[in-house]
Amino acid sequence: LDPGLTEFCTADVPVPELRVVRRKYGSDRFLTSRTRFFKLDLLADEVWRACDGRASVARIAEQVAASQQRPLDEALAATILALQYFQRYGLLTLRAPPV
Amino acid sequence: MDGARVVARASGLMVDDLLALEGLPSKGRAVYVSGSLVEGLGNPGSDLDVYVVGGRVLAPTADVSKKHYSISIHYCADRRIDFEYWAAESVERIAGALSAVKVGEEFVADRLEAIDEVFVHRLLVGCPIGDDSAWEELRALFDADRFRAYLTQQAIHRVDGAIEDISGMVEVEDFASVLLRCRDVVGIATDAYAHSCGSTNPLTKWRARIVANLPQGELASYVRERYATLTFGAFASPDDGDAVRSYIEESVQYAHRVVNWIQG
Numbered sequence: 252l253d254p255g256l257t258e259f260c261t262a263d264v265p266v267p268e269l270r271v272v273r274r275k276y277g278s279d280r281f282l283t284s285r286t287r288f289f290k291l292d293l294l295a296d297e298v299w300r301a302c303d304g305r306a307s308v309a310r311i312a313e314q315v316a317a318s319q320q321r322p323l324d325e326a327l328a329a330t331i332l333a334l335q336y337f338q339r340y341g342l343l344t345l346r347a348p349p350v
Numbered sequence: 351m352d353g354a355r356v357v358a359r360a361s362g363l364m365v366d367d368l369l370a371l372e373g374l375p376s377k378g379r380a381v382y383v384s385g386s387l388v389e390g391l392g393n394p395g396s397d398l399d400v401y402v403v404g405g406r407v408l409a410p411t412a413d414v415s416k417k418h419y420s421i422s423i424h425y426c427a428d429r430r431i432d433f434e435y436w437a438a439e440s441v442e443r444i445a446g447a448l449s450a451v452k453v454g455e456e457f458v459a460d461r462l463e464a465i466d467e468v469f470v471h472r473l474l475v476g477c478p479i480g481d482d483s484a485w486e487e488l489r490a491l492f493d494a495d496r497f498r499a500y501l502t503q504q505a506i507h508r509v510d511g512a513i514e515d516i517s518g519m520v521e522v523e524d525f526a527s528v529l530l531r532c533r534d535v536v537g538i539a540t541d542a543y544a545h546s547c548g549s550t551n552p553l554t555k556w557r558a559r560i561v562a563n564l565p566q567g568e569l570a571s572y573v574r575e576r577y578a579t580l581t582f583g584a585f586a587s588p589d590d591g592d593a594v595r596s597y598i599e600e601s602v603q604y605a606h607r608v609v610n611w612i613q614g
Contacts, residue, residue: 267606268517269513269516269517269520269598269602270513270514270517272509272510272513272606272609273606273609273610273613274506274510274609274613275454275613275614276454276455277454277455283510285514300610303603303607304599304603
């Protein structure tokens with residue numbers, strides 16, 4: 252068993268790293284960070300595009316819920332999962348909201 | 351726009367008199383006027399560009415000889431008139447290079463030389479004043495949609511390069527360089543947007559005018575406002591770290607938003 256615990260504050264703001272760019276090649280979408288490439292599925296792409304350095308995690312999840320027509324809790328779980336991947340690969344950082 | 355009217359407005363000459371300056375026959379070669387005066391971007395100091403394409407013979411009395419073309423210069427009613435002579439082989443080379451570009455499938459930047467891009471643009475916006483059928487034949491060699499897509503993709507590649515530079519400069523806190531590169535990225539992203547909206551003009555000197563004339567569109571107001579603010583607004587001092595960071599963030603965010611909009 253390997254339980255893990257990750258704290259996610261829904262008020263936090265995901266801020267993409269400066270060097271990361273999202274590009275479309277054919278019908279596929281990628282994030283590139285110098286020599287690394289990450290292929291995005293549609294949901295991850297939607298989460299990434301919502302990360303404009305201003306929207307909070309909660310706001311992004313609302314956008315995902317609306318566009319995917321899914322319940323908010325489900326959209327929030329998916330959003331957090333995508334953000335965890337982005338964070339793990341150093342593609343963005345989470346910042347506390349401005350006071 | 352009608353070629354004869356452009357000629358008359360710019361030089362006060364009739365088309366036949368203009369052609370007579372160079373002893374050009376009215377048939378057998380594609381002859382067209384182009385450049386800023388045709389596009390409505392010019393001013394009293396702008397040249398009238400007359401393109402003469404076809405045959406192997408370059409300008410009979412060339413004042414300027416370049417790698418792929420030569421120019422013969424005249425002055426009429428305070429207007430400089432440049433006759434640009436392009437050989438058929440040079441034009442076929444450009445058409446071949448453009449046809450070979452596979453936008454969206456490969457790295458396309460710099461597949462055409464800068465002067466070749468200007469040539470294609472000037473052909474696409476030009477007005478024939480000589481042999482219409484020769485001009486139409488020449489025009490048919492160039493796919494305008496492919497050229498627009500190429501210019502758009504090339505600008506996106508350049509945005510990517512600029513963002514790479516910016517992130518590296520930020521890492522070593524080279525703030526003076528990063529400010530200039532941020533201004534570049536704003537301009538290049540703006541070019542990408544303008545090309546995606548139909549502009550084929552590759553000349554940076556007209557960027558502000560092109561932005562002012564952008565067609566109404568989903569992002570046009572945003573592009574106009576951000577371009578103006580980030581280009582002409584207060585420029586941060588390299589010594590003011592917070593202001594520099596804020597300018598970087600806004601510039602890069604603008605570039606990302608524009609490219610994301612273009613690519614969908």
